[in-house]
Every structure is written in C-alpha cells, then in structure tokens.
Amino acid sequence: MNDLPLWAAIPVTLLLLFGSALALIGSIGLVNLRSFYARVHAPTLGTTLGIGSILLASMLYFSVLRTRFVLHELLMAVFIVLSTPVTLMLLTRAALYRDQREGSSEVPAVLPSDPPEKEVP
Amino acid sequence: MRRLLPYPAMAVAMLLLWLLLNDGVSVGGVLLGGALALAGCAVLAALRLPRAHLRRxxxxxxxxxxxxxxxxxxxxxxxxxxxxxxxxxxxxxxxxxxxxxxxxxxxxxxxxxxxxxxxxxxxxxxxxxxxxxxxxxxxxxxxxxxxxxxxxxxxxxxxxxxx
Amino acid sequence: MSATLLSGAVLIAQILLVLAMACAAWRVLRGPRAQDRVLALDALYVNAAMLLLVFGIRSGSTHYFEAALLIALLGFVATAALSKFLMRGEVIE
Structure with missing residues (x-):
C-alpha cells in the first residue's frame, strides 16, 4: 500500500475510520440497549452506512491503485441492501410471534384477523 | 421474443451483475453471462411472478x-x-x-x-x-x-x- | 506520507472492527433469548465481511473480496433459516 497519491489516501482513510466506527457503535448498541426490540435497530448502523463507506473506500483504493475502475464492490452493496431488510424483518416477526405465544406484555396482542392457533405445529 | 426473453430488463441486470462479479468485460464473460441471464429469466418465468407495472x-x-x-x-x-x-x-x-x-x-x-x-x-x-x-x-x-x-x-x- | 496514513487507518479500522465483533460475540454468548443470539450472529457475520474487506485493502489484493461476499451470502442464508426455525420450529416446510 505504498504508491497511492495523497488525494486518494485521505478519503480512503476517512471512509475506513468512519465505516468501522459506525460498525463498532452498532455492536455496542447490541450490548447496551435494554430489550430485544430496541437491539434490533442497532446493527442497521453497520449494515447501511458502515459497510457502505468501507465498500466505497475499497472501490476508491483499488481503482486508483490499478488505474482502472474496480466496481465489483457494487455487487456486495446491492446484495447487502437487499438482504439486510429481509433478515431483520424475518427475525423481528419470529421474535414477535414467540412473544405473542407466550403472552408477553411487551408486544401488541394478537389481532383477531391474525392467523389463529392453527399455525402452531 | 416474449417466450425467449420474458424479462428483458432483468436479463440485462443479471448480465451486468455477472460482469461485475468477473470484474472485467471479455467475450467469454459476456457469452457465459448472457447464457446465465437467459437461464435465470427462464427460472423467473417458471415462478409466474405477478408483473410489476412501473409508472412514473x-x-x-x-x-x-x-x-x-x-x-x-x-x-x-x-x-x-x-x-x-x-x-x-x-x-x-x-x-x-x-x-x-x-x-x-x-x-x-x-x-x-x-x-x-x-x-x-x-x-x-x-x-x-x-x-x-x-x-x-x-x-x-x-x-x-x-x-x-x-x-x-x-x-x-x-x-x-x-x- | 500516504503510506503511513493508510496503514494507520487500516490498523485502527481493524481494531475497531475486532472490538465490534467482540461486542456481537458477547451478545451471542449472553443471550438471553434465541432471537438475541441470532441477531448478534448476523451482526457478527457483517462485521467479519467488513474486516475481510479491510484486509483486502491492507494486502492490496482483491481476493479477499470474494471471501467477504461469500461470508455475507452465507450469513444471509443462515440468519433467514434460523429466523424461520424460530418461527415454526422447522426450517423446511
């Protein structure tokens, strides 16, 4: 990592530090938020701007280093953008379903229109 | 045409993704990616998804x-x-x-x-x-x-x- | 000048990401419930993918990128399957 001009090294440095700091803050949120439903929001920091800025840093670094456009990081960005909401939705729904079955007071009760007990295996 | 290429925009997107994954454009890459895009669209057509109407x-x-x-x-x-x-x-x-x-x-x-x-x-x-x-x-x-x-x-x- | 700047940034970024993985791992071990562990495991996967990207910058090789992509893919499939499991108690219906 030696022959990178300064005008490229500075943004790469800033993006790397910003992205990893956001990922760390998100994971700290996993540790110190109180309930599961509050913690669900914490990793989103890393999976949106966090990984986004690290991918941008990597794109910039390799494009300048190889003196051609290296764009395959875009692939991972697309994949992360599509997959993170899906996993979070599935997980939150599963957690809600489990809490509702246990009758927890922290979650809204089952609505009459929600699927009744027939889904219980 | 409709039978061969049911989702034209999706086929182009798949080809672009393949080229991105290869990190470069070559004749072989385009041919293989095109074949994969056609196959992928055939799979999508078999799923019979509701059509999206994008307006505006x-x-x-x-x-x-x-x-x-x-x-x-x-x-x-x-x-x-x-x-x-x-x-x-x-x-x-x-x-x-x-x-x-x-x-x-x-x-x-x-x-x-x-x-x-x-x-x-x-x-x-x-x-x-x-x-x-x-x-x-x-x-x-x-x-x-x-x-x-x-x-x-x-x-x-x-x-x-x-x- | 730019080399010291970059190697410093890469080092700090690696330390921050390892700390992030440690926090996520703590939550995986601590629980208290299964959904907490799955959520933390997902965060662990994403942090690992980011760490591999930073390794790629450090070594100047794009091969790490493919490993990071694979980790992200596997993390997605694993989390989706585990969420499905928490919902119904079985992965495939």
Whole structure:
C-alpha cells in the first residue's frame, strides 16, 4: 500500500475510520440497549452506512491503485441492501410471534384477523 | 421474443451483475453471462411472478436521494442514542400499527425495505386482510407523527411509481 | 506520507472492527433469548465481511473480496433459516 497519491489516501482513510466506527457503535448498541426490540435497530448502523463507506473506500483504493475502475464492490452493496431488510424483518416477526405465544406484555396482542392457533405445529 | 426473453430488463441486470462479479468485460464473460441471464429469466418465468407495472420512473432518482438522506440522518440519531449513558436515555421503543392504502406487492416490498434499512424503524408485519402494517420504532414519541411520516414521505410516492 | 496514513487507518479500522465483533460475540454468548443470539450472529457475520474487506485493502489484493461476499451470502442464508426455525420450529416446510 505504498504508491497511492495523497488525494486518494485521505478519503480512503476517512471512509475506513468512519465505516468501522459506525460498525463498532452498532455492536455496542447490541450490548447496551435494554430489550430485544430496541437491539434490533442497532446493527442497521453497520449494515447501511458502515459497510457502505468501507465498500466505497475499497472501490476508491483499488481503482486508483490499478488505474482502472474496480466496481465489483457494487455487487456486495446491492446484495447487502437487499438482504439486510429481509433478515431483520424475518427475525423481528419470529421474535414477535414467540412473544405473542407466550403472552408477553411487551408486544401488541394478537389481532383477531391474525392467523389463529392453527399455525402452531 | 416474449417466450425467449420474458424479462428483458432483468436479463440485462443479471448480465451486468455477472460482469461485475468477473470484474472485467471479455467475450467469454459476456457469452457465459448472457447464457446465465437467459437461464435465470427462464427460472423467473417458471415462478409466474405477478408483473410489476412501473409508472412514473422519473420520480425514482429523487426518491432514492431522499432514502439516502434519511438513512444518513437516522444513522446519526441512532448512533447518538446508543452512545448516551443509560441514565440519560429517554427513548421509548414501541410498536405502531399503520393503515396503508397501497396494495401493490412490489410497492409494499419497496416500502418494507426502505423502512427496515433506515436505522430506528423496522417493518414487522403486514396484515393483508385489512391492509395495516406493524412498525417498530426505536424512539416513539408520537404515534400520529409516525403514521404521517410513513404515509406522506414514502407511501404516497411509492404509490405513484407502482400503482 | 500516504503510506503511513493508510496503514494507520487500516490498523485502527481493524481494531475497531475486532472490538465490534467482540461486542456481537458477547451478545451471542449472553443471550438471553434465541432471537438475541441470532441477531448478534448476523451482526457478527457483517462485521467479519467488513474486516475481510479491510484486509483486502491492507494486502492490496482483491481476493479477499470474494471471501467477504461469500461470508455475507452465507450469513444471509443462515440468519433467514434460523429466523424461520424460530418461527415454526422447522426450517423446511
């Protein structure tokens, strides 16, 4: 990592530090938020701007280093953008379903229109 | 033509993804990627997905820009909330049930992705019988406000595109 | 000048990401419920993918990128399957 001009090294440095700091803050949120439903929001920091800025840093670094456009990081960005909401939705729904079955007071009760007990295996 | 290439835009997108994965354009890469894109579209056609009717594509760039701004803004808000010492944390997490007018499955999927990708809000559930969705908000101060935000900021504009 | 700047940034970024993985791992071990562990596991996967990207910058090779992409893919499939399992108690219906 030696022959990178300064005008490229500075943004790469800033993006790397910003992205990893956001990922760390998100994971700290996993540790110190109180309930599961509050913690669900914490990793989103890393999976949106966090990984986004690290991918941008990597794109910039390799494009300048190889003196051609290296764009395959875009692939991972697309994949992360599509997959993170899906996993979070599935997980939150599963957690809600489990809490509702246990009758927890922290979650809204089952609505009459929600699927009744027939889904219980 | 329709039989050979049921989803032209999807085929082009798949070919581009393949070229991105290869990190370069070569004759072999384009041929193999084209074959894979055709095969992938044949699989998609076998799934018999409902067709999406995209209207008013012109407002999509503005929408994407607003999503990016909103994601950056709420990253900042959630990061501040996490770094605050526990005693000073006054946020109230909670669920909101929001009635939606949108029925297009692709519009709903887009809304779900936007809301969940924004830190601080997670789409939890959608009830297709009465068209309401359940949203979890990290800092729920005012329920009416959230209903208004979701409907005015996102749902109305997504309906312009998808319905 | 730019080399010291970059190697410092890469080092700090690696330390921050390892700390992030440690926080996520703590939550995986601590629980208290299965959904907490799955959520933390997902965060662990994403942090590992980011760490590999930073390794790629450090070594100047794009091969790490493919490993990071694979980790992200596997993390997605694993989390989706585990969420499905929490919902119904079985992965495939």
């Amino acid at each position: 594509i012109a407002i999509l760039p503005g929408l994407l820009r607003d999503v990016a701004i909103e994601v950056a803004r709420s990253n900042n808000a959630v990061a501040r909330l996490i770094l605050r010492p526990p005693r000073e944390r006054t946020h109230q997490p909670g669920f909101v049930r929001i009635p939606l007018d949108m029925r297009s499955p692709y519009g709903l999927a887009a809304l779900a992705c936007i809301l969940t990708a924004t830190p601080g809000t997670v789409w939890v559930d959608y009830d297709s019988s009465d068209g309401t969705m359940l949203l979890h908000v990290l800092d729920l101060i005012d329920r009416e406000e959230w209903v208004r935000i979701v409907k005015d900021r996102w749902e109305r504009r997504l309906m312009e595109v998808f319905e």
